[in-house]
Amino acid sequence: MVSNITLSYFFRVNLRRLILFLALLSALVIQFNTFYASYSVQRQLLIDNTLASNRAYASKLADSIDQFLQSTQQQLAYSASLLTAKFGDAELLMAEAERLRLQTNSFNSVVFVDANGKVVATSPDTLSILGKKLDSPGANEALNVRRPVISAPYISVAGNLLVFISHPVTDSAGRYLGYIGGTVYLKQKSILNKLLGEHYYHDGSYLYVVDQSRRLLYHPDASRVGEEVGPNLVIDAVLRGETGDMRINNSQGIDLLAGYAIVPMTHWGVVAQRPTQATLAPISGLMSSMLLNTLPLAILTLLFIWWFANMIASPLRELADSAQEMDHPATAERIQKVHSWYFESSEIKRAMLIGFKLLHYKINKLLLDVQTDPLTGLHNRRGLDLALDLMQSTRRNFAVVSLDIDNFKSVNDTYGHDAGDEVLQSLAKIMQNVSRDEDVVCRIGGEEFLILLPSVGSKVAEEVAERLRRQVEQTRFGPVGQLTISLGVAQWSQDLGDVEAVLKVADNMLYKAKRNGRNRVVVAESSDCV
Template sequence: MLELIGYSKTIAGMVYFMKILFKRKFKLTTLLISLICTSVVLITVFLLFASYQFEKKSLTDTYLSLNSSKSEKISSSVNFLSKSMRISLQETTKYLRDHPEMTDKEIQQYLELLRSNSRYFNSLSWTDETGLVRNVAPITVGLKGNYVSGVLKDSVNAKVPMLAPPFTGLTGRMMVFMSEPYFDHNGNYRGIIGGAIFLQEQNVLSEILGNDIIDETGSYYFVVGPNGKLLFHPDSKRIGEFVEGNPMIPKLLNGQSGMERIVNSKGVPMLAAYNFIPEIGWGVVQQTPVSYIDGLLKKHIQNLLLTILFPFFIILVVSISFAKKLAKPFIDLADVVNQFGSDTKIQPPVHQSHWNREADLLTKSLIIAVEAVEKNKNKLVEEAMTDSLTGLPNRRKLNEMMVSLANQKQLFSLVAMDIDHFKSINDTYGHQGGDEVLKYLAKTVRSLIREKDMFFRYGGEEFVLLMSDTNTSEAYMMAERIRTTIADTISPIGKSITVSLGISEFPIHTQSLGDLFIFADKALYQSKTNGRNQVTIWQGPYNSF
């Protein structure tokens, strides 16, 4: 805004200067020199203004879109986790119902084994229909033999599956509690099987969401419960805190999803995207500081100035040297200047040979300047769709190509690819080593795929391969070739790495591009769940789980 105000003041100053000039008598050469200087400055100002507005809108839209994609992906992961946790509790109640002969000691051992194997909950418990805690794992929680109250007693009395809002339990821990009613083989209500996540301790949420919390742009995400309390946040000290003053939270609590520019509860302007998870009533927020966008804009303006100032200086010097009677060319140039600041493409002046050499040279110079600006604008658009580290097209280009193929109703397969244990690589070899691995993977895959295949960096260590006119069987063969080649090749860190891959197909699996990517991502998640370094084809919600 300050830059725009500065531009306005500059223009106003030039207008005032021109009024003074027209009131006085000047030589034609002096007048033409003044006109040329004014034209060059105006062109520079308008170019900067137009480029600033274009870049600002482009960056804002790009980061809102990226944040929206990230929040949707995290929401999908959290929702998938909650379903898995619910299934785990349901299977536990079924097992206890089918084995009524189990002793108290055997039930305790079973809960201990289940908790250590599944790792979904910090603790598992059986509370009977009277509210008495019959068993709890680990036993060190110390609640066995106590009667529950408050939220836990409400869960017992409800006799239905429940997910309680965050609360402080009997042990003084901030927790989320999921419960499943337990009926014996005769249909008698025997209480609840419950799992607790201790929010301020190491838990399944922090394990899944804890990687790459705050990236180099300052972007981060957090999760809120249905009562507005923080369930996950980069600052672990804020977990359990009520979020106040953030305009997105009331919208999330009302079940809304979206993206917008906001000022968060700490007074920091953010580009934020938020996504509501209706199945469990939680919300995910991903946001990027506006200050980072402002820094990019400042750098863009500086680079643009370095690009155009020297050509304009040459134009000015040459034009002044040959300034004569150029009335007609100035009118033509004024028409061109009027195009600056508009959304339409700038049309350079048609080059015509003038009787006056100076006018001819000025026209040529302006054409060069306009072409330089258009070239720079096109370069910015290309850079916005290209990952600077790997040279691969990014998610924005992926979306464009997917929409194009879908509009043509063309069959294609989507292969989601993720480097296994990439965080460990970064921790061990540093981010420079991680960057070399990313570039190595991009180069290796591009050497293996067909000419018509398109390979994209989606973000972080995740990549996407788009294979037009290719079904899942053919895509699987290519994915296996990529996987085995990478696993059998020494990477820049001195040893081989592995990748996990997931495949979905359009339009066989779905005609929704959003769902198509979710299915490929879930298949990728299944590959990781099954031990990593493998390829999984999406088979539907039951088989993929």
């Protein structure tokens, strides 16, 4: 007796300590969750800000490149307008080519070409192409289309990766005289190269430019300029003409935050990107500062919870005891009697009462849905299995009546499945009318039905089956008219073993009834059940 009292006392002490522990743990979890949420928000803000910054940076740079290209075309157009009447003056053309190359440093070289494709002036003169016919892709394009052109990047005869920008020269009558063209070397010093190269490249951040053939036109690693880039989601997007941002892993497996934009005139793609690791580097300092600032308050909060948990232990313990018996019908009354003297426990009590009602409602509904055939409202195969398990576990004898509708396929074929469904529903009602409350009436598939009759022998089961057969025979099923059923009866007792065997016997009797002419009841003999 003393031992039981001692155990009970320590059990209650342990329960109180458990409540204190859970309260403290809850405070710690809340603190951790707050810390983690702050970390997640700060981390996402850094990523989002970097993506937005890189997108804006790429867009601004794409606009700058576009403005530079427009400027070069305007320069060529102006020179072409000045030389309309003096295109045959070689000395003047040489002077203009030199001025264009040196005045703005926009071009690495400048050429004047006549209508036959022959170079009539060039700067610098070290190119050694004066009087020769140019046969580069850019020169041929300018000569053929006879309009302002910015060529796709290509490698010249001298091995330079360049872009050729040209403008036609015509006389006052509109007759084509030739064109003026300027080259921009992508691997050598130029305004374009300077425009891209002057931007920041710290903490792993960098930018690059690609053309429509995925060739690198600019890259901080000069050795990669001219290289064709393989599969890359950012390049795929920008070459579709999109402007945006994306988080990706590059070919070296580095996690990067990329912004991208398109150059309208040339459809080149500009990509600015920064390693995610570098973006998130400041977050450690931010979180350390946050932890130090919140730690004193967290400690005070934990001490307060420790003190106050002792005051709330009593009602919570009663509610916890009740929570262990939520499946008991009397639990609701027990919860109602708990003295919840403060708001929080009162709310928990109210929530438990609501939850208790909801739980039992959902359990009952779930059990009904799981075990019920939706068409007829009878038990389904799952409900049958549960009933069989119960009867076998309680070693309760029962009889089985297995039945189905004779020639039911012709009903569906003649009157349609809707009429067939109405027949099945009507038959289900008849079966329920001839059955007791404790009987288990099931639809196990199609037009096949089954009735379990607990504590009933073969004789009584046969009478039930015969009464059901007559009732069906005398019923008119709407437009279908008269129908009949065939039934098989078998009995299970404790010495027969597996209950599934008796279902097979009942099925065999059902098939025997059909072979013997249908619309009849066949009862299994004791030898059939062995």
